Amino acid sequence: MLKLNNLALFAFAIFPIMLTALTPAPPQSQTAIDHHSEEAAIEQVMNRYHAAIIAHDGTALSALFLPDASLWLNVLTDSAYAQAQAKSPSAKKVRVSNYQDFANLVSTTPKSFDPQHSNVVIHTDGTIAAVYFDFVFNVDGKANNRGSETWQLVKAADGWRIASIIYSSQPPRN
Numbered sequence: 612m613l614k615l616n617n618l619a620l621f622a623f624a625i626f627p628i629m630l631t632a633l634t635p636a637p638p639q640s641q642t643a644i645d646h647h648s649e650e651a652a653i654e655q656v657m658n659r660y661h662a663a664i665i666a667h668d669g670t671a672l673s674a675l676f677l678p679d680a681s682l683w684l685n686v687l688t689d690s691a692y693a694q695a696q697a698k699s700p701s702a703k704k705v706r707v708s709n710y711q712d713f714a715n716l717v718s719t720t721p722k723s724f725d726p727q728h729s730n731v732v733i734h735t736d737g738t739i740a741a742v743y744f745d746f747v748f749n750v751d752g753k754a755n756n757r758g759s760e761t762w763q764l765v766k767a768a769d770g771w772r773i774a775s776i777i778y779s780s781q782p783p784r785n
Contacts, residue, residue, distance in 0.1 A: 669718030
């Protein structure tokens with residue numbers, strides 16, 4: 612009787628494992644394709660951002676942002692902050708703005724803007740995303756600012772939208 616109980620206990624313990632083994636797993640290629648397509652869609656947002664800036668199209672630039680939840684932070688590096696304080700003791704290390712102010716600048720400046728992105732890393736679960744990259748912001752063909760930048764994005768009903776941009780800032784020394 613003891614052997615029969617052990618056999619029943621073994622069967623009872625192994626049954627859920629067998630069911631799990633028999634349950635088909637989702638194809639990994641489908642998961643990889645979905646992840647790749649989400650990254651590609653986020654890269655398209657980055658490309659449209661770049662194109663809108665070059666074209667001085669503040670309206671197209673604004674359309675890339677989530678209208679009600681946009682935070683824009685410019686954080687001076689320690690050396691840039693020291694340089695700014697030398698010029699003005701009241702200089703701020705962290706400057707808060709918004710995409711509307713930047714879109715207005717893009718629309719109204721006669722200067723040529725050309726932001727360059729490199730070392731782009733995208734993390735997403737298909738609903739939210741974080742993008743981290745290095746940048747050089749060129750104005751009239753010269754590096755005007757450089758640093759690292761991070762975007763937080765959400766996948767809204769109409770596609771990916773930028774919720775916030777935070778970037779470090781190392782302007783050239785004057």
